[in-house]
Amino acid sequence: MRGEDVTDADWIAVDWGMTNLRAWAIGADGGVLDSARSADGMGMLDAGQAAFEAALIRVIDPWLPGSHARDVVICGTAGARQGWHEVPYRPVPAPAHDRRAVTTAPARDPRVRVSVIHGMSQTNPPDVMRGEETQVAGLLLRSPDFQGVVALPGTHAKWARIVDGEIFHFASFMTGELFALLAERSVLRHSLDPQGHDAEAFTDAFEETLSRPERAAARVLGLRSEDLLLDADPRAAASRLSGYLLGLEFAGARAYWLGQPIALLASGALAERYRTALEVVGADYRVHDPEACVLDGLRAVRAGLRG
Amino acid sequence: MRGEDVTDADWIAVDWGMTNLRAWAIGADGGVLDSARSADGMGMLDAGQAAFEAALIRVIDPWLPGSHARDVVICGTAGARQGWHEVPYRPVPAPAHDRRAVTTAPARDPRVRVSVIHGMSQTNPPDVMRGEETQVAGLLLRSPDFQGVVALPGTHAKWARIVDGEIFHFASFMTGELFALLAERSVLRHSLDPQGHDAEAFTDAFEETLSRPERAAARVLGLRSEDLLLDADPRAAASRLSGYLLGLEFAGARAYWLGQPIALLASGALAERYRTALEVVGADYRVHDPEACVLDGLRAVRAGLRG
Missing domain, CATH: 3.30.420.300 (2-keto-3-deoxy-galactonokinase, substrate binding domain)
Incomplete structure (x- = not known):
């Protein structure tokens, strides 16, 4: 601007x-x-x-x-x-x-x-x-020597392994769409307030699901019971839901983040949650601005159109 | 009638x-x-x-x-x-x-x-x-000596451990509501046809998620990619989704079904899927008519009102 x-x-x-x-x-x-x-x-x-x-x-x-x-x-x-x-x-x-x-x-x-x-x-x-390929293209234009894994949070979060400047392999997770469906459309909508954030509730829930992913379907519904029986804080409940779903994503993406340098393309609240998760698992990561990356990727494509 | x-x-x-x-x-x-x-x-x-x-x-x-x-x-x-x-x-x-x-x-x-x-x-x-307590009450009126676990499929599926005629402990899973949200409201709605059933697709998906529950969030979204890349059969995709979610439920409910006699209160298509799942895990189970059970439970309450 x-x-x-x-x-x-x-x-x-x-x-x-x-x-x-x-x-x-x-x-x-x-x-x-x-x-x-x-x-x-x-x-x-x-x-x-x-x-x-x-x-x-x-x-x-x-x-x-x-x-x-x-x-x-x-x-x-x-x-x-x-x-x-x-x-x-x-x-x-x-x-x-x-x-x-x-x-x-x-x-x-x-x-x-x-x-x-x-x-x-x-x-x-x-x-x-x-879309994510263009963000990765921009990242690699900005950091041509990057080797490792790019984490791209979103509606359908992606993890992409970069080898010698190419996207070698990737995996998608429904984390963002599941959060929206559960928070807005499921019985949990009565018990959640997605505004605000309780960092401790998020971290606890993330760690629980990372170590016991098989309990995810019961834990998610447990948020409703905690509200009914214990008058749980709806903001903490929303943070717990986010932690459960990100824990399930990290459990499934272990082959991506374990022992790899991570480039996290995220900003704002989403970046904070992924940073917390990456800290918990002890990953070697660096945050990059996703807007700058996607714009550089789009600029490269536009240059190619005219070239 | x-x-x-x-x-x-x-x-x-x-x-x-x-x-x-x-x-x-x-x-x-x-x-x-x-x-x-x-x-x-x-x-x-x-x-x-x-x-x-x-x-x-x-x-x-x-x-x-x-x-x-x-x-x-x-x-x-x-x-x-x-x-x-x-x-x-x-x-x-x-x-x-x-x-x-x-x-x-x-x-x-x-x-x-x-x-x-x-x-x-x-x-x-x-x-x-x-509601499930009334179904269990009916089951125990019909089978007073039952000891073990009652499985109650549904929107919020329950597993209840029965000890000496009492409900001792139970666990709820969001399986049915998740299936409906994903099949009707998520990006998967373009790739699924919940009419019809592919038993082999269901069983494969159930076994995959039971053994690797941490991959559930990626597998579910993979149904969309299989449609886009491989023109997967939408009926098989719906059966796979059902298998993934029931696999996640069984992985989380292991303490309930492992080594316990199971009373399955289900009928129709849902009963078939739970039977398949119980066979896969080698459970000792018997199917009971849920309508007969809930009616016997309601009859007992009505008798108490008048008594």
């Missing part, structure tokens, strides 16, 4: 997640002129061009004066089967950035030329990512 | 669950004259007398001619905090049936006199049940 006129935007960068849509107006020198976001993640939209294009234009319209067409480079769920326009996956192992791995998506609005970045896939076990 | 006039009903038995409401018109000799059900489980209703009474009357209205007041004896979620009228819990260990553990609930309709059976609670770990 440097106060320039946002109508000077040279192109527009977009990261389209399951739960959010984030966009940046980029100036001719590659700097960010403005940013915006909405809750129109893939999970909130009907499949297909119409709903996705309308959601995008709602967010970026102020950056689109006149009829001059601007490049819009998108990573994430816009390329999914339930997205704007389905684009392929590249199988691992492969570099996180490939200048050919971009497809033009149809758009009605003449002010945008939309490019969607391809996802990545894995055969054994079957797994897919859309 | 014996063809008598249902307006001869002497009293009405009700089992109010999280996802269903079931009612039986009982004749003067204790036999079932008619039965009915609706999807107005606690999860679908607003808290309080108004919504619950209306839902009950919709189901039992044909059995209530004139102004003659009939006893309606209810077990289950009608007594919950979000139910019709909150009634107490009895702490374990305690007999599953206690003739004093019934509270009259307010009702506007003069044709019903509503009695709600108390739930049971446990301190360590905190846990509660409402």
Whole structure:
């Protein structure tokens, strides 16, 4: 944000997640002129061009004066089967950035030329990512010598092993989506207050589930009983739920974090919880700004479009 | 169902669950004259007398001619905090049936006199049940010498250890509610068809999660990737999800089923899945009809009201 006129935007960068849509107006020198976001993640939209294009234009319209067409480079769920326009996956192992791995998506609005970045896939076990590859690409542009594992919290959290500049293997966990379903849609909704955080409750719950993951389904429901019988604090209960689910993720991702240098791409409250978890398991980690990483990844793709 | 006039009903038995409401018109000799059900489980209703009474009357209205007041004896979620009228819990260990553990609930309709059976609670770990105690009471009336563990599948599945005719200890698992949330509300909804059953897919998934419960959160999301990459059969995917969640339940309930005679209170498709799971773990089990059990439990409470 440097106060320039946002109508000077040279192109527009977009990261389209399951739960959010984030966009940046980029100036001719590659700097960010403005940013915006909405809750129109893939999970909130009907499949297909119409709903996705309308959601995008709602967010970026102020950056689109006149009829001059601007490049819009998108990573994430816009390329999914339930997205704007389905684009392929590249199988691992492969570099996180490939200048050919971009497809033009149809758009009605003449002010945008939309490019969607391809996802990545894995055969054994079957797994897919859309968007995280661009964050990893940006991280590796910023830290070209990084070897180890990238942790990418989110609706569908990912752990990706990086070997010699390539994504070698990865694993996805439903942690964020499970938290939202349980906190908003299950019987626990009466007993949880996801605002605020109780660090001790989180850490206890994380450690319990990391060591005894088989008890997760009983512990989660136990939050309701603790409320009914013991008038448990709803904020502590929400922190415990978060700890149980992150404990289950870390138990399943042990092969990723054990003995590996970790790059944690997270900010805000989510970063705090992953930091706590990484401290508990004694991991060697460093936190990186996910916004800076995804923007660098998108910049590399945009440079490839013009090159 | 014996063809008598249902307006001869002497009293009405009700089992109010999280996802269903079931009612039986009982004749003067204790036999079932008619039965009915609706999807107005606690999860679908607003808290309080108004919504619950209306839902009950919709189901039992044909059995209530004139102004003659009939006893309606209810077990289950009608007594919950979000139910019709909150009634107490009895702490374990305690007999599953206690003739004093019934509270009259307010009702506007003069044709019903509503009695709600108390739930049971446990301190360590905190846990509660409402309705299952009446099923267990019925089982123990039918099999007074039973010692072992009662398995009660459902929205919130229970395992209860019976010692000398008392419920000694129990554990609840969110298996049924998790299945519904994941199949209907999560990203998996695009990849699952819960109609039909693939027994081999179920058994494989059950065994995988029983032996490696820490992988549950990744496996569940893997169903989506298997659809995207391998065009997996949506019926097999639904059976796998069921297997993963039941595997996690059995991993957490090991102390209940290991080396104990099991009474499985289940019917239909759910009974088939639990039977398969109990066979896989080599348990010593017998299946009992849950409807017969809950009715015998409700009959015992009704007899106590009049005695």
